[in-house]
Amino acid sequence: MSSAGETGAVPPAAAGAASVDLSVEIAGIRFKNPVLVASGCFAYGREYAPFFDLNRLGGVMVKGVSLDPWPGNPGPRVAETPAGMLNSVGLQNPGVDHFLREDLPWLRQFDTAVVVNVIGRTVDEYRAVAARLDGVPGVAALELNISCPNIKEGGLSFGRSPEAAAGLVAAVRAETRLPLIVKLTPNTADLAGLARAVAAAGADALSAVNTLIGLAIDADAGRPVLGTVFGGLSGPAIKPVALAAVWSAARATGLPVIGMGGIRSGRDAAEFLLAGATAVAVGTAVFVDPLAPVRVIEELEEFLARKGVARAADLVGGAWPERRGTPPPLAGEDAPAGAAGGGPRDAG
Amino acid sequence: MLLWEAPVAESRQAAPGYHELALAAPAVALQARPGQFLHVLCGRPPGGDGLDRYLRRPLSVFRVDRQAGTVAVLFRVRGEGTRWLAARRPGDLVSVLGPLGRGFPLPAGAGRVLLVGGGVGIPPLLFQAGELRRAGVPVEAFLGARSAAHLLAEDDFRRLGVPVAVATDDGSRGHRGLVTELVERALAGRPGATVCACGPLPMLRAVQRLAVRRNVPAYLSVEQTMACGVGACLGCPVRVVAEEVYPSGPEPWREPPRGGDLEAAYRRLERAVRGEAAVAYRRVCLEGPVFAAWEVLLA
Numbered sequence: 183m184s185s186a187g188e189t190g191a192v193p194p195a196a197a198g199a200a201s202v203d204l205s206v207e208i209a210g211i212r213f214k215n216p217v218l219v220a221s222g223c224f225a226y227g228r229e230y231a232p233f234f235d236l237n238r239l240g241g242v243m244v245k246g247v248s249l250d251p252w253p254g255n256p257g258p259r260v261a262e263t264p265a266g267m268l269n270s271v272g273l274q275n276p277g278v279d280h281f282l283r284e285d286l287p288w289l290r291q292f293d294t295a296v297v298v299n300v301i302g303r304t305v306d307e308y309r310a311v312a313a314r315l316d317g318v319p320g321v322a323a324l325e326l327n328i329s330c331p332n333i334k335e336g337g338l339s340f341g342r343s344p345e346a347a348a349g350l351v352a353a354v355r356a357e358t359r360l361p362l363i364v365k366l367t368p369n370t371a372d373l374a375g376l377a378r379a380v381a382a383a384g385a386d387a388l389s390a391v392n393t394l395i396g397l398a399i400d401a402d403a404g405r406p407v408l409g410t411v412f413g414g415l416s417g418p419a420i421k422p423v424a425l426a427a428v429w430s431a432a433r434a435t436g437l438p439v440i441g442m443g444g445i446r447s448g449r450d451a452a453e454f455l456l457a458g459a460t461a462v463a464v465g466t467a468v469f470v471d472p473l474a475p476v477r478v479i480e481e482l483e484e485f486l487a488r489k490g491v492a493r494a495a496d497l498v499g500g501a502w503p504e505r506r507g508t509p510p511p512l513a514g515e516d517a518p519a520g521a522a523g524g525g526p527r528d529a530g
Numbered sequence: 531m532l533l534w535e536a537p538v539a540e541s542r543q544a545a546p547g548y549h550e551l552a553l554a555a556p557a558v559a560l561q562a563r564p565g566q567f568l569h570v571l572c573g574r575p576p577g578g579d580g581l582d583r584y585l586r587r588p589l590s591v592f593r594v595d596r597q598a599g600t601v602a603v604l605f606r607v608r609g610e611g612t613r614w615l616a617a618r619r620p621g622d623l624v625s626v627l628g629p630l631g632r633g634f635p636l637p638a639g640a641g642r643v644l645l646v647g648g649g650v651g652i653p654p655l656l657f658q659a660g661e662l663r664r665a666g667v668p669v670e671a672f673l674g675a676r677s678a679a680h681l682l683a684e685d686d687f688r689r690l691g692v693p694v695a696v697a698t699d700d701g702s703r704g705h706r707g708l709v710t711e712l713v714e715r716a717l718a719g720r721p722g723a724t725v726c727a728c729g730p731l732p733m734l735r736a737v738q739r740l741a742v743r744r745n746v747p748a749y750l751s752v753e754q755t756m757a758c759g760v761g762a763c764l765g766c767p768v769r770v771v772a773e774e775v776y777p778s779g780p781e782p783w784r785e786p787p788r789g790g791d792l793e794a795a796y797r798r799l800e801r802a803v804r805g806e807a808a809v810a811y812r813r814v815c816l817e818g819p820v821f822a823a824w825e826v827l828l829a
Binding site: 222223224225229230232233253254256257258259260261262264265266267269271274407417418419446447466467468469470471472473474477 | 532533571576577578581582584585586625627754755756757758759760761762763764765766767768769810811829
């Protein structure tokens, strides 16, 4: 009987893959590869450092950081659902001072782009966190979280209304020179309209998508599984929704998009790039397989090599009708024409 | 390193509806402490192959054989995930994270230890019983189950030379009633003991109440749904008395308070329950799953 093998050793990428240029650029930041880890799924990195070399990551989107410590929601906070999970963590975090004192210095030892997810209950709280992070060495960009479904104030109350979202983005924009990535919610009737509104207000890039509002009921107990009743759905279950959001957001604004939602393989990542994402983030899959981000990088590299694509950036938007050189889009497709912020950068 | 692809060494039905799975994982067997758990993927490594059993399942370590290099878990076959696990055969690979969490302390020089287990909460106590016996600590086991058919591991405790008292809901074996009634009697007859408990929430609550009333230190292994298992997702919190808390992360157990200090700690817990003392969240996967009875607020 052979015994357990450590699974830390991942085989090297296929021969020839070395010729693929994985680097991408978003709002002036260079990412060594287009695979990041998604906010809320990786804490501030420490928990996963024992599993793989964080230098391999294109970037780390850290857990949401607020002005003062947030306690989070009462439990239960997670529930398994078909092809995914619900969470209602409630953005528990130790606050921006703690982040700057304890977490950022630790993360800076790695050669990976640190994107700080910013949360707040009010416009002023968002502004204050952004101001604290402006000019801090080691922070590559801010990700404005206006889409968390798990808190009563802030978050989604901004993210659902194009006017409120634009107002918040403009206010935060005035506080920072850092690139501003705005994280979009799928819990809206008009994602493209929301994307256009935040683009016009000064967003440099978008990330799509945050979790979908969901509910799990324990039929035996006759009550909701989560302590907060509703939670945010993530995992493979939401991948088609996320792909549609990426497609719409990228085409509506022409801004670079970081795509996320159910990614667990290099092929999934390729689908997001083809839909218009410039980079992707691995989220819930990390909980299932701590090595998932590294596997996604390697599989994406192999995929690109196999397809003869020299640069990851060349795949971006590759599934768009005008890029395919195939018949025109089906009637009713969300059209990019006249979008605020111009058409797709490379649509021509 | 905490992530392993371990071949199944043995797979057997422990009782109708319950399954024991032993994995060949020598490093896990060497590292594991009683009360710790393995976070087990219910699908083919590395990333799983079943979307109706997507997340890992936290399963307490039931026994280890350090010579053979095996570590076993004992679980109730309840849904798609545990059905998949129960269908594994020797040689099949299973992805496990672990050993994880802070387990039970090994109280030394503190008199006897009473182990109180209910249902699928019994398995980690067998591991604890073995370690306590090795350390020369007197141990007694109190095991509860719905019925004789659902009673796990009684013979395993007896083989270790541990006296066992049994309670079942239907009286089909041992005392008819709650296992905590047996514990209460044992404490009334001869005070001075440390209690280690794992089981359903109502049982843990009863043990905690008993510990407060008798002013004995108790350690409770808390079950909670979790996602990552390593402290990253913050999905598995319990509330604890804020003053009681070490900063964060799995710290080694200190000697429990005794006498007046313990009484004061229990009073503080009662104030926290009434909302008169600050509470904080701690992660079951990292700062638990075992918490001291004077620090944890059970839901």
